[in-house]
Amino acid sequence: xxxxxxxxxxxxxxxxxxxxxxxxxxxxxxxxxxxxxxxxxxxxxxxxxxxxxxxxxxxxxxxxxxxxxxxxxxxxxxxxxxxxxxxxxxxxxxxxxxxxxxxxxxxxxxxxxxxxxxxxxxxxxxxxxxxxxxxxxxxxxxxxxxxxxxxxxxxxxxxxxxxxxxxxxxxxxxxxxxxxxxxxxxxxxxxxxxxxxxxxxxxxxxxxxxxxxxxxxxxxxxxxxxxxxxxxxxxxxxxxxxxxxxxxxxxxxxxxxxxxxxxxxxxxxxxxxxxxxxxxxxxxxxxxxxxxxxxxxxxxxxxxxxxxxxxxxxxxxxxxxxxxxxxxxxxxxxxxxxxxxxxxxxxxxxxxxxxxxxxxxxxxxxxxxxxxxxxxx
Amino acid sequence: xxxxxxxxxxxxxxxxxxxxxxxxxxxxxxxxxxxxxxxxxxxxxxxxxxxxxxxxxxxxxxxxxxxxxxxxxxxxxxxxxxxxxxxxxxxxxxxxxxxxxxxxxxxxxxxxxxxxxxxxxxxxxxxxxxxxxxxxxxxxxxxxxxxxxxxxxxxxxxxxxxxxxxxxxxxxxxxxxxxx
Numbered sequence: 001x002x003x004x005x006x007x008x009x010x011x012x013x014x015x016x017x018x019x020x021x022x023x024x025x026x027x028x029x030x031x032x033x034x035x036x037x038x039x040x041x042x043x044x045x046x047x048x049x050x051x052x053x054x055x056x057x058x059x060x061x062x063x064x065x066x067x068x069x070x071x072x073x074x075x076x077x078x079x080x081x082x083x084x085x086x087x088x089x090x091x092x093x094x095x096x097x098x099x100x101x102x103x104x105x106x107x108x109x110x111x112x113x114x115x116x117x118x119x120x121x122x123x124x125x126x127x128x129x130x131x132x133x134x135x136x137x138x139x140x141x142x143x144x145x146x147x148x149x150x151x152x153x154x155x156x157x158x159x160x161x162x163x164x165x166x167x168x169x170x171x172x173x174x175x176x177x178x179x180x181x182x183x184x185x186x187x188x189x190x191x192x193x194x195x196x197x198x199x200x201x202x203x204x205x206x207x208x209x210x211x212x213x214x215x216x217x218x219x220x221x222x223x224x225x226x227x228x229x230x231x232x233x234x235x236x237x238x239x240x241x242x243x244x245x246x247x248x249x250x251x252x253x254x255x256x257x258x259x260x261x262x263x264x265x266x267x268x269x270x271x272x273x274x275x276x277x278x279x280x281x282x283x284x285x286x287x288x289x290x291x292x293x294x295x296x297x298x299x300x301x302x303x304x305x306x307x308x309x310x311x312x313x314x315x316x317x318x319x320x321x322x323x324x325x326x327x328x329x330x331x332x333x334x335x336x337x338x339x340x341x342x343x344x345x346x347x348x349x350x351x352x353x354x355x356x357x358x359x360x361x362x363x364x365x366x367x368x369x370x371x372x373x374x375x376x377x
Numbered sequence: 378x379x380x381x382x383x384x385x386x387x388x389x390x391x392x393x394x395x396x397x398x399x400x401x402x403x404x405x406x407x408x409x410x411x412x413x414x415x416x417x418x419x420x421x422x423x424x425x426x427x428x429x430x431x432x433x434x435x436x437x438x439x440x441x442x443x444x445x446x447x448x449x450x451x452x453x454x455x456x457x458x459x460x461x462x463x464x465x466x467x468x469x470x471x472x473x474x475x476x477x478x479x480x481x482x483x484x485x486x487x488x489x490x491x492x493x494x495x496x497x498x499x500x501x502x503x504x505x506x507x508x509x510x511x512x513x514x515x516x517x518x519x520x521x522x523x524x525x526x527x528x529x530x531x532x533x534x535x536x537x538x539x540x541x542x543x544x545x546x547x548x549x550x551x552x553x554x555x556x557x
Binding site for chain 1 (some may be wrong): 398401402405410411412413414415416437438439440441443
């Protein structure tokens with residue numbers, strides 16, 4: 001067994017990825033099934049000269065992560081559904097104040113405290129619409145332990161590059177399962193750091209965007225003084241009541257992500273070339289979908305799968321293309337129908353969409369997907 | 378055989394979660410793929426609890442154990458709860474305190490796992506390691522050397538000798554159960 005090959009838990013891979021990406025500050029309030037992320041951050045960060053702080057609640061957790069990010073640190077907080085609800089207000093704050101921060105949601109059954117130890121995909125729409133007002137959203141969704149590592153690195157990179165909160169939408173199965181992983185060497189990783197100002201402190205306009213719509217970000221404590229607010233603000237960072245400035249700001253925030261979609265979006269597809277049926281699947285359910293696809297392929301049924309890795313922004317162009325070639329898209333989800341709404345919006349005019357929903361707190365089994373496909377074909 | 382689905386069941390506190398992790402790690406040491414999952418919940422202490430391991434030469438897609446090939450039950454309650462999930466002809470490894478009905482379709486290996494840990498070694502906390510020795514001795518799903526390496530990697534420092542002894546006693550009871 002080479003040194004790099006390990007048996008690793010999803011939550012552990014998240015922390016390893018975060019540290020590899022440069023995380024040196026974690027603040028949060030532990031909650032099942034995300035607790036190992038807090039525990040391991042507490043164990044590892046001090047050894048790297050970083051800081052871990054357990055706050056009084058989930059709101060305090062994200063607030064501290066936002067504050068630390070303003071000083072130049074790469075920061076993260078992790079939670080599950082009940083805490084994700086509490087963090088929404090400050091996700092909006094990070095979006096309008098343009099502060100990079102990674103928020104991990106290891107999804108469990110809801111609503112409310114629900115079933116703490118059971119998996120779910122019930123927060124997918126909350127990731128998009130949970131905080132009020134129009135705002136940019138980047139959300140990534142891993143379906144293996146290795147991918148949890150990779151996407152945590154990517155989440156940090158995107159947060160730094162676009163100065164925006166990035167959501168890592170895990171689930172209890174992926175968070176808690178242990179599997180064989182081979183992690184990359186540090187030298188194999190692409191690490192992105194935020195763009196910092198090159199001008200003198202007195203010339204710094206903290207919210208004057210560059211061509212890619214992202215303003216350079218100065219570290220607090222380095223002489224660049226500026227004002228940070230959740231109110232609509234002008235290029236100086238001070239509040240403004242101007243209708244023109246409000247319009248420009250909200251459009252720029254959203255366009256940072258919308259106009260850079262090609263850079264942000266990724267997905268995986270398998271056996272889509274000749275598929276009659278495509279399974280649209282993400283997170284832990286993709287594991288069941290792959291088994292179902294292989295089983296049906298052995299019987300000669302032409303099944304493929306499409307797995308969004310970036311769930312927000314939604315990979316709609318590729319999905320639309322594929323929709324024109326298939327008879328049906330089956331959408332298994334551990335909720336009562338969330339991402340399927342996007343699939344219906346994008347693909348509904350081209351092909352038939354079939355839902356498969358489960359909220360009994362168990363993962364969807366391959367047999368259930370097979371039965372659904374056999375029923376609809 | 379290419380793929381094994383293993384369910385370890387007993388009561389909360391018997392160390393079955395760690396046993397599952399060790400078994401999965403032993404498989405990885407041998408170059409195989411392995412996935413370990415567990416159930417938490419109200420049964421986490423005292424009731425029937427389980428830890429599950431998939432071992433395969435191939436890539437493992439679906440991560441949960443369904444109908445298992447090998448079931449360990451250390452308690453009556455966990456046997457009753459989980460034996461239906463063992464396939465016909467599957468290997469049932471039980472502590473000798475567990476009573477099973479006549480006419481099951483399993484290959485049964487009944488061994489003094491708990492008594493060995495409690496009475497012979499005087500350390501109930503190594504029940505899980507004795508059980509691992511017994512399981513691997515009977516089923517050969519991983520090699521004894523890979524299992525020992527995995528055990529030594531995961532147990533606290535200073536307990537290596539005790540755990541090695543527990544493992545050896547597990548292997549020995551497996552030999553007996555196999556009639557060697």
